[in-house]
Amino acid sequence: MALNLKRKRETEASSRKTRKIEDEGDLGLAAEDEVMVDSGKEAEEMDAPMDVSEGDEEEWGGVTDADSGVPLLSREDRTGVKPKKPPTGEELRTIKDAADLFRSSSFKLQIDALLPNVRPKASRLPPLDRFLLSIHTFLMNLPSIPAQHPLEASRKLLRKSVSVPYALPLPAEETNWKVAFEKPSDITLVGSWANKVSVKSKDGFKFGVDLALEMPNSLFQEKDYLNGRFFHKRAFYLATIAAAIQASKSGLNIEASYDSLHGDPRLTKLVLVPKKDESQNDFSKLNAQVCIIPVLSLTSPIPLHRLSPAHSNIRVSVVNTLNVDTKTANPPTPMYNTALLHTLTPKPYLLATYALKQGIPAFADALTLLRVWANQRGYSEGSRMCVSGFEGRGPWWGAVLALLINGEEFQDGVKAKKRKPLGKGLSSYQLFKAALDFLAKHDFEKEPVFVRSQDVGQRFPPAEYREGHAAVLVDSVSLVNLLAGVPLGSLEMLRYDAIQTTETLNSTSISGDPFTEVFLKEHRDLPTRFDTVLRVDLSSAQIRKFSVETTVDLGSAALALMASLNSFIRLGLGDRVRAATILHPSTSCRPLTQAHPSYPDVIYVGLIHNPQQAFRLVDHGPTADEQDQSLIERFRELWGDKAELRRFKDGRILESVIWEVKNADERAHVPGKVVRHILKRHFGLQEGAVQTWQTSFDSVLRLPESISSVYLGSGVPAGFKAAISAYDNLVKAIKTLDDDLPLSLLNVSPTSELLRYTNVFSPVPLPVSIADILPPNARYLSPIDIVLEFEKSSKWPDDLKAIQKIKLAFFERLASVLMESKEDLKATVIIGDGVSTSEILDQSSLEIVTPEGWAFSARIWHEREATLLDRIIDGSDKLLPHIVPKTKDINKGKEYHDAVEAKAVYTRRFIHAPRHHRAIAALCHHYSAYAGTVRLVKRWLASHWLLDGHISEEVVEIICAHFFVKPGRQVGIDIELDESAQHIVPSSKERGFAAVVHFLKEWKWEEGLLVPLYGLTEAPAVTGSKASTSGVWSISTELDKDGHIWTSHGPDAVVAHRVQALAKATWTFLQGMEHGNLNVQSLFIHPTDDYSFVIQLEPSALTRYCHNVIVDSALLSKRGKYANRLNEGSAVLPGFDPARLFFKDLQRMYADTLKIFFDPLGGDRIGAVWDPTLKQPRPFRVLSGFSSILIKKDNEKAKDKALVVLNEKAVLNEIERCGKGLVKTIALRV
């Protein structure tokens, strides 16, 4: 009503101030009304839980009660409003809420759209309800079974083909206690299903509908907590029910199987899945499974105080009758106790969650979001690799939220860091964000957490938890440590993921919507997630120090193995890694005949490096004169014979472990090596059982063995460092010649990838001594590009053509004085590329070959050129200065086009290239994995015939940088400051490579990509070439808004699609890592099926054949076909690559006829595709731009139109003719 009033007044458009105030008052009132309605509704719902907890049949009424799950906002009709009207108060509130309480209003809408998709469909619920009714009746009518000996009972059940899942320590013949069955004293629907907070699982796993069967207290005695007696009784209870359900006369048409929570045989439950029969009770469409969980009532005879983490409840001597004295044989059994406590929790959890759900409107949504987030990252069950320890941890996610909402329990002494409870009015997104924040910041290793409980207080002393468990988060009813059995490595991974997501959500300038990244994308892929991935085959694993106590405490040998794997790997790696995580597929249901769960044979170890520490070569241990001998013992125990006593430079004598590496590549393998060593020493896993992929990735970046051995043997300094020092020496040499030059040298800027660590191959010099040894097709010397800048002078000519000539003069002078000053130095002026005839284009360069065998190619940068070129482009040189040209296209002759081209080259070569070089070099210094990533990606693109010809190397560098730089993060400055973010970036080249491939697979290039490469906030305006570009990729930086500086010549749409297709295929290959069948080499083998024809080149004529991905070492022999010819004249021809020249010529000649592809890194084939439109007959035109052939006329009607098609044969013939001596064969494909 009040709202109507408001609208009316606004249309009057003359409302006085007083009225305005009134309006606002009305609005406020309206809002209050809303709240009232809400709370009324809540009050109604409050009644519901009572029913649930009663445990009668009515409880299922709760499931059908459809109204409560509906989110608050969806009640109003959002779509039925005409857009012209101003929003109503309620709408306004929704909109404001969405904007204020969520990240953005579209984020909120997306959340709303997501939620129904991960929840069970209401329409499919009724059959389940009917089924639950019938199973309730069935269970309540089960006949009692009198007490009997456990083993005898199991034999009886085995006849019904049901085995009893007795856990360790197994009951023996001489036990004097008995197992029995009585109908359950209570049946309750518990867990997430009962509270309607279930979330769909990954990989089509089913919703779990948990039924808690309270076993009558009469079955138990006080001492049942000892030696697994309780679990045996529980197992028998479960098996009896299983047998009854399986019996044909049960009338329930279902499949029953066992499943063990966390793989712990003590926590086995019965899983019921319907068979499809279209009956009333068939709920198979719901994709749910009913789990029967026998639980213990809180009033049972088993005393709670015996179950604290520090108590020992297994007398190992019973099992293991060795002569150990009783005192040491009774260590605490925290895991065992936790398992027992678990059987008490379902009901209290149900109530606690219910209370939260009622108290905080957004709780259910927040929990759903959190679980979707977790599922996408493998913290749940699933058929792909999941993070170890998070299987079946439903309550944990609830507890995290509960912790944030309820706050933390007071701990004696530590009051300062108490977490404050969050407000109850927070939105689901805010709660989710808070949970992530907690997960990102909390260090579970250091600090246990106790959720504040409303009434119970703390049951057990906190210190006991710390003793017994690695990580502690005790639930709100103070019963169970929800993190018991969760390895610390997994929690570190969780923390890492949380940090990553928090950063994604916080970054404002990312153009894309973070929603997809956070909730919709799957993040379980091993290659993009971990820096190092090891595949471990556990089938031959033997724990070196087997301990009966731990095995019994944990419940099975496999769990003990896993736990010890976790702790040893962590111990071995120490601070080398941010997280060391074990991953394995979840355990699945097992048939009733199988008493114990089966465990995966193959696990994966994923490491996230700590780049500062990961690659250190020495692990220091305790000093030799350490007082505490046990420290030394422990160190030696951990490392075995690898530990040695060493004396260091600073005089310390330490126990230490040295990791030997042969080259820089191997240094990146150290973390993997550590894990291998640990696995070998403590678990007897030989080399063959552990698989990594790093070495094969390294090998594609390396020269073939026969070539690199030559360099190693000669002792010539090679590599990036050597190249850079050669560059420095050259600059010094030139600077000393200042007096002999007409103008003094102002600046020398490097622009070569050889000087910024991003060349695929580590640079090598080619002194004459080595050139003689090498085969002719391995004698390529790539020139290093540098740019010279001379001081400004008025003597420079003011004419473009003359400037190019004067550059020649400068080069000539420089060449002469350089050669005079240094013996054996060779300098030659190169007058152009032999293709372009433009006289205003910067063409000439100076080629310098140093005595050490490095080649440089220098160009001169003269700023005046830009102004002069601009004059031609603007057409202002023709007119008198005060006349502004009316139209821009007065003069679009050849001169104009030449100038545009020259300007583009000038901007790229002299403005952008040096700047780009500096930024990339800084990035390489800052992130150790960046250079490797670029090199791998370049190699990958090259081997698929795309680099150079279609995708420039600079753009590859920028795309790779996308994963390292983030907006506002300045490279090279404040290293300490952004340390928190440092480890979010990939720390190994394999991971970086996988990330780039993944990106290229998904990237929609129409949207462009902004990479803040230079870390500038305010970018100066740079006018790039305005010419229309053929490239479709737009990759912009702060200094290149258009994003076409490096992509103006490609890739075009066809090639861009091809990149995407290749990335997809490569990604599928990379996934093979999860099955252990990834062959890295195959990622770099190019499929040639799609080409119209493939030109096979003559390997002996290729100067850089040695760079080929699959080098045939037989062809690298000394005697090539044309070896004698290449040996004539100078032995070293820097930059001479006939194959590339041929490719470039073909590209130019047949630009409109063919799409040509070639691997610039020693490729021996050129692939080409006809332009498909040229195969269609078309009318003859004079300047058609392709070689044509007339087609025969079929009918006379088309007389006046002479049609032509492409003359394929002639073109092939021309190619063969132009490639004489290079082309071996041309293979046509149909």
Added chain:
Amino acid sequence: MALPASISGFSVLPVSYSPNSTHYIYARAHTGSKKGFDLPSTRTLFLVNIPPDATERELTLLFKQCGAVERVVFDFDAQELNHDDSDSEDEEDEETGQEEAATEQPRKRRKVSKNDKPVVIPLPPRNLRTLRKTGRSAHIVFLDTSSLARALVSPHKMRQWPVSEEPHGLAHYQALYESLRPPLDAVREHADTSINLYEYEVAKSKQKSKYRKGEAIVDEDGFTLVTRGGAYGQTLGGGVGVASKRFQQTGHTAKNRNRKKEKKEKEGFYAFQKAEKQRQELMDLKTKWEEDKAKVEKLKASRRFKPY
């Protein structure tokens, strides 16, 4: 293969590359030179779709039976010349250099007309073939008129493509590599003479030019050309002020650029303005909301919100 003898007025000229592949050149008599480009129409043959690697020698050899060829003008170069003709000032120089320019790579401005003009010593010539774009055209000028008729009459006989001595393939690239690195002496001579020529031309144009620093340009009728170049923002020779560059480009003077325009109406002065503004804000909010919703609906329709 029976192919039509002519197409759109062009005779079809089959050229055999190899026993199994035939290239087709389309020939026609050259009709009129459009851009004042000097080709005698009576004895010039216009060819379309010449092989991309064709050299002058090869085309001459191809038409050897028809008669002697005076010169060959490739399409690409012809365009270049046309352009130079139309806008270069020193026409007499260019025209003399034309013939050499058409065939020689790279072109030099070889000036022979005046004795005091410096001569550019060219870089060593490069006897290499130029690989052009495929499907281009060329003009062939015969020595006498009858050759043209002969060339057009009997084109159907298959001819072998003659291959001249300029190297192909690997040898071509090797030779190119060598030729791009001329001896330093040659480079120095070439650079020096080119600069000399440039300086000579600058000096000559200065002499010719009416433009002299500090002197007003007055034409025959006694009008003074107002042009920037004098001191203190005045014209050459003083007298009147001249517009600044910024004014020329934007039309703003330095003064009115800084002053903001005063708004006629005060904002938020009347109550209705405030109300309107508020209403507008709310409307905007709502439109944005609706837009977002539509966007999400669209995404929903594409089943994007199924996370797995």
